[in-house]
Amino acid sequence: MSVGIRHDDLRRRNRAMVIGAVRRGGQPSRTEIAATTGLSHSTISAISADLIGEGILTEGKPNEAGSLKRGRPQVGLGLNPEAAAVMTVVLSLNFLSVAVIDYAGQVISEEQRRLDTLTMSREALIGECTAIVRRRLEDPDLDVSSVARIALAIQGITDTEARAMLWSPITPRTDIAFADILEAEFGIPATMENDCNMMAVALRWRDPQRYRDDFIAILLSHGIGMGLVLKGELFTGTHSSGGEFGHMIHRPGGALCRCGRRGCVEAYAGNYAILRNARQLGEDTEPVADVSDAQMRTLAAAARESDGPEREAYRKAGEALGYGLGSLFALIDPAPVAMVGVSAAAFDLIEPALREAIAQTAGGQHSGSISFDTEPNELPLIREGCAMRALTFVDQEIFAPGVQAKTGSGKNVA
Amino acid sequence: MSVGIRHDDLRRRNRAMVIGAVRRGGQPSRTEIAATTGLSHSTISAISADLIGEGILTEGKPNEAGSLKRGRPQVGLGLNPEAAAVMTVVLSLNFLSVAVIDYAGQVISEEQRRLDTLTMSREALIGECTAIVRRRLEDPDLDVSSVARIALAIQGITDTEARAMLWSPITPRTDIAFADILEAEFGIPATMENDCNMMAVALRWRDPQRYRDDFIAILLSHGIGMGLVLKGELFTGTHSSGGEFGHMIHRPGGALCRCGRRGCVEAYAGNYAILRNARQLGEDTEPVADVSDAQMRTLAAAARESDGPEREAYRKAGEALGYGLGSLFALIDPAPVAMVGVSAAAFDLIEPALREAIAQTAGGQHSGSISFDTEPNELPLIREGCAMRALTFVDQEIFAPGVQAKTGSGKNVA
DNA sequence: CAGTGTTTTTTCGAGGCTCGAAAAAATAGA
DNA sequence: TCTATTTTTTCGAGCCTCGAAAAAACACTG
Missing domain, CATH: 1.10.10.10 (Winged helix-like DNA-binding domain superfamily/Winged helix DNA-binding domain)
Incomplete structure (x- = not known):
């Protein structure tokens, strides 16, 4: 043992x-x-x-x-910025972004690209990733041999070993071992991380005062994701990446979720659910594939304007999030929460119902003291988290002689 | 840091x-x-x-x-059995039990006592505990100086520092710092543990094959408790003892729970809830204070006999537990479950609805593979867990010179 | 401008700890 | 009784951390 x-x-x-x-x-x-x-x-x-x-x-x-x-x-x-470098690859809906970061944490090279992730073939998806990484590695300003690690982040479920994406809402393809693929291709150790976990990592670096030992990062986007830090450590499940907070059951047999099941928190609080309720389409209506950020902002504006179905939709989202958080807090005790993503900009519409719901739960005993913070833009956060994750790996493994990185050639700088 | x-x-x-x-x-x-x-x-x-x-x-x-x-x-x-000894104090509804265990894990002295915990004053409760400990310490066969640690276990919520009981269903009194009280009284380091956590600890010692790195112990008793082991470590909340699984929300605004809130899992699956449903009393009916084990066995027998309200009551219990586990498994991935307590003997009545419910959740994706084990008698398990907990503390702290036990006189045997 | 006080950093020997190799111990089989 | 085999102990080498003292690098003072 x-x-x-x-x-x-x-x-x-x-x-x-x-x-x-x-x-x-x-x-x-x-x-x-x-x-x-x-x-x-x-x-x-x-x-x-x-x-x-x-x-x-x-x-x-x-x-x-x-x-x-x-x-x-x-x-x-x-x-020493030149001691090493890491690469971050963030794969999100219709968007691929890569950055090279020096050992001191500064971005030294980056590239972004629009893709149609929902319809791409498995091979095309993998091909785009390896191609963009290769292009960055071929950057003449960059000393290739100094890139000591690659960290990928993706929305969805990854395995605990951080080797593969198991399932993601951005593509119908499943079980892609991105980490292994990139390692095999470039001989650089790689890990496959969950986007919300990386958000949590970034928050900790950004504001160690507030996000210290125990806190929660919740992504309010098309789906609902969560990154959880408990006792100073990123909490991941036993098999997969982390808490599928969005798929805790809010109402047994309730609204239809994108995952095919019923009554998940996401089926009330995801962008598609808010849209569905705002349009009074009924809970059985098939979720739409994508909602633009602009559309969500229009929705929020309408909800602020008058007490119509839009406002009610946000209220329902708040209720679902509140009960979900209440159940979560029954398990782990309350902790500070960061709301990230488009709908975090509409947190004013969500908060009242959320607080009301949470007060009905065991975890909400002191619901007034639970503090929420909002950050509308998730992408920079994910990228930052990825960078810090990769750099920490380098710190721990590469420069601790005797123990090589998990896989690949543990390049040592001397 | x-x-x-x-x-x-x-x-x-x-x-x-x-x-x-x-x-x-x-x-x-x-x-x-x-x-x-x-x-x-x-x-x-x-x-x-x-x-x-x-x-x-x-x-x-x-x-x-x-x-x-x-x-x-x-x-x-x-x-060496004589190297040290520990004492376990288990406080449950109307029952107090104490044992002295030698360093090798054998019980060398014990005492049990009936109390009326629900009506006793705070002072009486504390008095009974200190008195029974004192009597055991005065046992002429026992070398007092060898007792290196006391572990208490109680149903309810304790603080993470394992110093105090914060709230317990067995008494209306709250915030009793049992660990501090016993330490002050006897000068022996003490900790205050949650009963379900101790069940989990015991299961791990009893069957390390099955209960290894990740598993769940659920107490099906008057209330619903949980002990959770994740990645080989007992999982406790950030402030309090551990997962209040019984107070995750099953149905927002649903049945009245003993805790005063509505829709908790316990309000469907606790003994009082099963009784209430079996008698078709309506979900707003105030929970009864205590249900005897015999009464529960009668209920289970009736449910097995015919498809009446008793069977429906167990079905509802199974459903609540299933959705609760499903939400839990959304967060931590599925793991083996041990059902402990009187109603674990009626698990045959609970299981079908439980499995059906869990299959409706994200965590239940492979619901068939989730394995359940039952153990009707919780008390021996709690006592065993307490003993191992205390002995492990002794192993770690007392015999590791240089670091004394948290508090009290860290007696060293040389 | 040299001397003094203060704080940071380095140097050096002492004491511990783990490791590998070799020796010693304890048995079963020939 | 001798030999092969496995377990346990012994011993010197090589690191590592620590405390104390020395060295370094400045600000202040008269």
Whole structure:
């Protein structure tokens, strides 16, 4: 079962910890790192000397941000941007976007492309992905050998091993092992992540104050997705990517969901469901394939205008989300929530019914104290999360000698 | 945030690992331990020599279970029963039970007592607990100083720190810091656990094959409780003890629950709910305070006899449990389930509707493959779980020098 | 402008821990 | 009794972290 700690694991872990501290903090000094990690000054000094020697860390200018303190000035440590690079591939409905990010987290190359994901063949989909990655790798400004990892993100269900997409609403094709395919093609370790999980990762980096140990990111888009961080760790299911919050049952036997079942939260709160209710089409009406963001904004405007079916549609969405969150909070206790996606811009229309519903549930005991935040644009968040995910992998695995990355050639920079 | 690994942590962790391997396996030899922990023979040899010297481990008889192999026979290592002892206190409806367990896991002293928990004052409840613990500690056969930890279990909600009962159905009193009270009284570290979590812990020790990394224990009793193990660890909420599965919402605005809200799973599947439906009393009828096990058995017998309101009551219970599990499985993926408690004996009446309901949910995609096990008697399970919990604490903390137990006098045996 | 105080960083020896290899121990079979 | 085999212990080597002391790098002072 659990494995003992070997002697060389020690250095490896502490190295990773130093790298982690540098990535988090803004140019921390050796003394600060010693304080946060609890290790001794001598150890930090030794490790950072090694890391600087290996070209992973760099010493900042000593006079940076005029130190007005008495003694020897602290010298900040930073990540060497050239130590490595990672690539992010975000595949969403009708849209493919790729970016190359240096080790310090700056975008150095990117490309975006419109596709018709809903109708493309399996081969075409895979082909587009490998082609766009290849084009970025062939960028003359880029040192190919420095790309140490690729992280893909997709809406839908991925396996826990982060190797394959199992199912996605953006394509009728299923079970595509994107990670394995890209690894085989380019010899670079790759992982296949769920988009909402990456949103959660990004939120944690953006605002570690608010999104710390326990929080929830909910994507309000065509479907409803969720990324969950519990006790400081991304929560994933036992077999698949993460919580299918959108498919918790709100009303047994209720409205028809895109997944073919009935009464899911999504069947009340997804864009297609809001549209269906706004048009008073009846709960059995087949969900439409896509609703444009503009259309949703029109809907929200109409709902704000007058108390008609549009407003009622948002109310129903709020109710479904509220009861769903209530059931979720019965399991994990309440936590801060970030609402992301088009409909997050209409959260003012959703919130009253949501809070009312949540107050009816066990998890909503102190429903007033549950805080919501909104972020209408999910794409940048997903990309950021992917980048941080990939970089963290690099931090942990590639630069911790002795343990190579899961697969592929663990390129080491020395 | 995360803390570095110090040099002395190494030995401490590896010691705990060796102890853990001995507790799990049946008299493992040093070679076997080396294999399972991945540490070298020399390390295991050194650590086990220490532990034997400290009186924590003992060497078994070499000729035990006639070794018919060629070379030097393996000598099995076992736990020294006298190394320490723990006490378990299980507080359930109208019943208090205490046991003292030696370091090897054998019960050496116990006592049980009927109480009227529903009407007792706060002071009386605390008084009964401290009194029964004191009596056991005064047992002349027992070396008081060897009792290294007390684990309490109670039905209801406890805090994540395992210090206090926050709310329990067995008493109207709330927020009793049992762990702190016992620690202050006896100077022995104590924790306050949730009963269903302890059931899960016990199941894992009883049948590690089946209940390994991911599984669910559901208590079908007056209320509905849940213990959840995910990725090999007990899952607890962010603030409180664990999943309030019974209070996930099954039907918004539905049947009246004991908790005062409406539509909870428990309001359909708890004993009082089954009784209420069997008597066709209407969903708004106030839940009764207690239903005897005999009464539930009569109900189940009647349901098996003919297709009357009793059978319909169990069907509704199954439906609620099925949709609840379906929503849960949407979040965590399906896992084996153990049904525990009186109504688990009536699982034949519950299962058909449960499976039908679960098949309607996202989590029930392969509903046929989800396996259920039943165990009608929860008390022994809770007690066992408590004992193992306490012993594991002792293993991890007390015998890992340098880190004392959370509170109280971390008694060390040398 | 040299001296002093202060804070950060490095250096160095001590003490631990794990590991691999070799030796010792304990048995079954020849 | 000897030999082969397997388990366990012993021993030196190689790392790693730590504490204390030294060195470095500045601000302030007179």
